[in-house]
Amino acid sequence: MNYLITGGAGFIGSTLVNRLAGDLNNQIWIVDDLSMGNLDNIVDMDKRNVQFIETSVTDQTVMAKLLSENQFDYIFHLAAVASVADSVARPVETHEVNFESVLQLLEFCRKHQSGLKRLVFASSAAVYGDEPTLPKQEESVIRPLTPYAVDKFAAERYVLNHYSLYNVPTSAVRFFNVYGPNQNPNSPYSGVLSILTDRFQKMLDQQESQFTVFGDGEQTRDFIFVEDVVDALLLVAGSADSLGNVYNVGTGEATSLNTVIDLYGKIIGSEVPVVYQAGREGDIPHSYADNRRLVELGFAPKYTVASGIRTYLDSVLKK
């Protein structure tokens, strides 16, 4: 099988690449500009079935050549400026990556990828915004509040409409809070668990370290381990029923930040100092997925928050 994985050097993309590259029958093309990703995330980069193209998905010349000269079975479009804060600071630039590149990719598929089995687009639970109904269902009211969320929702609709209008085989997934190895902690808006892990690592390395909680820590999220997310991506890509559909990718469980901090303390056996500050404007108090649509496809998360965090910490702290 031929796979194109944009954003394949990033957190979720590299985990997907590493899973697929284990089978030497798979040929994998990665497109990533390394703005956030890192080639070290890819185990055995020299494997003969992995090809890396360092470019932006906004480079239409390179993308047109890639998609007109190769036939892909599966495309996972994960490249994005994944920072909501960055999208607020630079709405025009991030729109090019988070929206325009998706539309262009769909058009290249329409023209050149007649044998494509599925394009899966990575959308986000951010599309639901602060609409308070819980759990979030795929048909819940959406209220995208930031350029990031607007672009994700618009791109998602184009992705699904390219199936209904032009028969390009597509699906979309809305990730909730994904965590696990290879998540880059180097932004105050990175995934909260990657930041917490980083603070514990610093503490264990005898460096000064503290973790800042915005609000009282009772805000809840649906934390899903990255290997479960890869399972979900492959399930959606391989299912006939998912054609033209969108799926929440979450565990269906809500966990508070304070609970997560306690879990870290118990697993590691020591505490990192926690500082509580005023909540950030726009932060959503609670979010978790109704994942029944995905479960109906056959999804069963293998990790609880406790076992996922334990696996994450085992892999990070032994490095």
Ligand SMILES: NC(=O)c1ccc[n+]([C@@H]2O[C@H](COP(=O)([O-])OP(=O)(O)OC[C@H]3O[C@@H](n4cnc5c(N)ncnc54)[C@H](O)[C@@H]3O)[C@@H](O)[C@H]2O)c1
């Ligand atoms: N991690 C989460 O909890 C989460 C939640 C919801 C949605 N998502 C979405 O999932 C996808 C993957 O997210 P992630 O957490 O792995 O983030 P990430 O930042 O680790 O991965 C994104 C990758 O895309 C690359 N990239 C960024 N701009 C690019 C460009 N112009 N051209 C080529 N490559 C580019 C980055 O270098 C990076 O490797 C993104 O689309 C993100 O919006 C993630």
